[in-house]
């Protein structure tokens with residue numbers, strides 16, 4: 001690769017994918033997220049950390065308008081994906097969620113076959129013109145989620161019959177099958193054993209070659225292992241955001257320091 005191409009690639013890595021400005025979330029009268037502004041980079045992993053109830057999941061759900069599904073939630077401020085306001089009334093939340101996919105804490109496969117779990121999204125978004133197209137999409141997604149070898153001989157078996165770690169990888173395959181640009185992961189390893197956790201972490205590292213990944217995690221070790229940027233939340237505020245190494249070794253805010261040294265949380 002010549003110097004110019006390397007330079008272009010370095011620039012691409014630094015691009016902002018999501019930009020949030022002055023985001024507030026209320027649940028009824030409760031003010032859960034307070035004036036959060038952040039720029040999330042493309043092709044990197046961003047970790048959200050902080051004590052229970054500090055607003056990590058609330059903010060994550062703002063990024064693909066999942067809070068729209070909670071009647072008491074009211075979101076204000078501005079969130080842009082590639083410079084486009086995602087809360088613009090002309091934006092279809094279903095289309096948005098195909099671009100900004102989500103993996104939840106508890107693996108939640110549909111009560112359908114492994115194949116159908118992965119094919120569901122591409123089918124509703126009309127991504128396959130033929131059965132052969134769909135077969136190729138399903139295979140590619142299962143390979144990306146590192147599940148193909150374990151699943152290829154049982155594609156018609158129920159997804160719910162897989163082990164917990166396999167189910168979570170199936171949910172990741174389902175999320176990547178629609179070719180999202182951003183993948184939001186809300187504590188994706190909390191129900192997994194250490195081996196399955198290691199597999200999912202390896203996968204996250206691979207996914208960042210193509211996607212912007214945002215992960216909420218309670219494990220500081222996990223944040224340190226998988227992310228390049230870390231955001232620390234406390235009582236609804238985004239207290240500190242920076243390079244993961246800096247946040248863990250040289251935090252600037254005393255609240256971050258207290259949290260990473262185990263004094264709050």
Ligand SMILES: Nc1ncnc2c1ncn2[C@@H]1O[C@H](COP(=O)(O)OP(=O)(O)OP(=O)(O)O)[C@@H](O)[C@H]1O
Nearest residue numbers: 027032050051052053054055056057058059070072
């Ligand atoms: N659906 C909801 N309705 C009302 N209040 C909510 C709802 N979801 C979250 N909250 C409140 O908003 C605040 C932030 O919660 P959130 O789940 O975003 O925190 P979190 O940092 O992700 O916590 P945890 O680490 O425990 O998952 C909390 O006070 C919580 O009780």
